[in-house]
Each structure stands twice: as structure tokens, then as C-alpha cells.
Amino acid sequence: MPPQRAIMRDALGIGIASGAYAISFGAISTAAGLSLLQTCALSVLMFTGASQFALVGVVGAGGSVWAGAAAAALLGSRNALYGLRLSSLLRVSGLRRIVASHFVIDETTAMAIARDDPALGRLAFWSTGLALFTLWNLGTLVGALATHALSNPKVLGLDAAPPAAFLALLAPRLRAREPLAIAIAAAVLAIAVLPFVPAGVPLLIVAVAVAVYGMVWRRG
Amino acid sequence: MIWAGVLVASAACYALKLAGLSLPQAWLGNPRLQRTVPLIPIALLAALVGTQTFSTGQHLVVDVRAAALVVAVIAVMLRAPFLLVVAAAAATAALLRFL
Numbered sequence: 001m002p003p004q005r006a007i008m009r010d011a012l013g014i015g016i017a018s019g020a021y022a023i024s025f026g027a028i029s030t031a032a033g034l035s036l037l038q039t040c041a042l043s044v045l046m047f048t049g050a051s052q053f054a055l056v057g058v059v060g061a062g063g064s065v066w067a068g069a070a071a072a073a074l075l076g077s078r079n080a081l082y083g084l085r086l087s088s089l090l091r092v093s094g095l096r097r098i099v100a101s102h103f104v105i106d107e108t109t110a111m112a113i114a115r116d117d118p119a120l121g122r123l124a125f126w127s128t129g130l131a132l133f134t135l136w137n138l139g140t141l142v143g144a145l146a147t148h149a150l151s152n153p154k155v156l157g158l159d160a161a162p163p164a165a166f167l168a169l170l171a172p173r174l175r176a177r178e179p180l181a182i183a184i185a186a187a188v189l190a191i192a193v194l195p196f197v198p199a200g201v202p203l204l205i206v207a208v209a210v211a212v213y214g215m216v217w218r219r220g
Numbered sequence: 221m222i223w224a225g226v227l228v229a230s231a232a233c234y235a236l237k238l239a240g241l242s243l244p245q246a247w248l249g250n251p252r253l254q255r256t257v258p259l260i261p262i263a264l265l266a267a268l269v270g271t272q273t274f275s276t277g278q279h280l281v282v283d284v285r286a287a288a289l290v291v292a293v294i295a296v297m298l299r300a301p302f303l304l305v306v307a308a309a310a311a312t313a314a315l316l317r318f319l
């Protein structure tokens with residue numbers, strides 16, 4: 001198989017997998033109380049999975065939408081570093097940069113930087129981005145419509161779904177001892193401060209703590 | 221109010237992506253920043269798992285969601301696909317409430 005075809009096939013595979021994951025986003029968002037239009041707007045406009053889950057997770061747990069928005073933006077900070085890695089490969093400017101920026105996420109970055117040939121890297125970025133954007137939004141719509149039809153999403157256990165979604169997003173990042181220790185410490189800290197601050201604020205306290213740890217304390 | 225949060229957060233997330241492609245390498249190339257930013261999702265996602273499993277509003281509670289999380293951990297360790305992890309957790313909670 002020529003490398004171009006293999007890349008497009010992989011891109012489609014990633015798109016289909018995330019489409020399935022978008023179904024759960026659409027369901028969780030609707031169960032959290034966001035409207036169909038708000039749910040779809042998040043997938044079209046925000047288009048970065050963990051941030052979307054964070055915003056609807058905080059709102060669903062009774063937190064302020066602004067605490068959710070802050071958590072979403074903090075989770076999106078890693079995309080800036082992805083953009084940094086991709087800028088020399090993509091070499092986009094003007095309108096193409098405006099569009100390409102929207103596609104700078106975990107999956108497109110992983111697909112693009114895995115290629116030795118820059119032309120193949122660019123093909124991987126754009127094909128993954130297009131497949132993902134299409135199927136991510138389609139999946140969101142399907143999940144939101146299906147949940148919209150339910151009278152009480154709690155009967156399906158949908159209130160237990162967000163932690164599982166966050167766990168599934170977290171797991172691939174825990175392959176070493178330090179991230180595992182950080183994850184456990186973060187969860188304990190968030191639970192410890194939870195009774196004393198408004199909903200959603202524990203996330204911001206954890207974000208400050210990990211930033212201080214990374215920027216100030218850690219050696220090496 | 222939700223709309224405002226949705227739009228502002230979306231704009232912030234887009235601005236971060238655009239900044240990565242646009243800003244000079246040196247601005248974001250600081251080694252400490254490079255090491256710290258990947259830790260943020262780890263900490264935040266773990267905090268979300270903890271708080272959304274063990275709280276209702278500002279109260280700490282242990283209910284069927286804890287059992288659902290145990291099932292999700294097992295599913296993740298078995299390398300189940302994303303949708304299956306979420307569905308298994310939801311089904312666990314639904315089943316335990318039904319019993």
C-alpha cells in the first residue's frame with residue numbers, strides 16, 4: 001500500500017474511534033443540562049475533547065460555567081505546545097493557518113509528527129483533522145439527540161459516565177511513576193478542598209499547585 | 221450564561237492553538253514551561269475523576285458512582301476502547317440503582 005493511502009486509512013480509523021467517543025460526549029453534555037445547540041457548538045467551536053468534557057463535567061456537577069470554562073482553557077494549554085511543534089512542519093500562513101490552528105489537537109499532532117517525510121506529515125495532519133472534525137461533530141449530534149429523547153438520563157447511569165470518560169483520557173498519560181504520583185496527589189487535593197470552596201474551584205487550585213510544582217520545585 | 225461560558229472557553233481554546241502555530245519558538249520554548257504544561261492535563265483529569273466520583277455539590281459522598289469508577293478502572297486496565305469504558309461505568313451505576 002502506498003504511504004499516502006495508509007495515512008488516509010489511519011486517519012479514517014482515528015476519526016471513527018473519536019466519533020464513538022463523541023457520542024458519549026454528546027450524551028454527557030446533554031445529561032449535564034446543556035442544550036442540543038450548546039452541545040454541538042462546543043464540538044464545532046472548541047474541538048478539543050478533554051476541554052469539552054471538563055466544561056460539561058463541571059456544569060453537570062453543579063459548578064459555575066466559568067469554573068468549567070477556566071478548566072477547559074487550562075486543559076487546552078497543551079495544544080499551544082503542539083502548535084509549537086507543528087509550526088515548522090506545517091509552514092502555514094494566512095487563512096490556512098486560521099484553519100490549521102483549529103485542528104491542532106492530540107490526535108493530529110501524534111499522526112503528523114510520526115512521519116519522517118514532511119509532505120507525509122502534512123497529509124497526516126490534514127487528513128486526520130478533517131476526518132476527526134467531521135466524525136467528532138456527527139458523533140456529538142447523535143449522542144445529544146439520543147439523550148435528548150430520554151426523560152431521565154440518570155436511569156441510564158449517565159451521571160457516572162463523566163468520571164469514566166476522564167479516567168479513559170487520563171490513563172494513556174500515566175505510563176511513568178511521576179505522572180501517576182501527580183495524578184493521585186491531584187485527586188486527593190481536589191477532594192480535600194472540595195467541601196470548602198465553590199464547585200469547580202478545586203480544579204483551579206489543583207492547576208495552580210501543579211504549575212508551582214512544575215515551574216518552581218521540580219529539579220532536572 | 222452557559223452560552224457565554226461556552227463561547228469564551230471556545231475562544232480561549234482556539235487562541236491557545238493559534239498561539240502555538242504563530243508565536244516565535246522562543247516564547248513557548250522555555251524548558252520549564254515545556255515540562256510543566258504536559259502535567260496540567262494529568263492533574264486536572266485526575267482531579268475531575270476524584271471530585272466527580274465522590275461529591276454531590278459541595279458534599280463528599282460515596283455512592284454507586286464509586287462502584288462505576290472501579291469498573292472503569294478495570295476496563296481501562298484491560299485496554300478497552302473509550303466508549304466501552306464509559307458505557308461499562310454507566311451500566312454499572314444504572315444496574316446498582318435498579319437492584
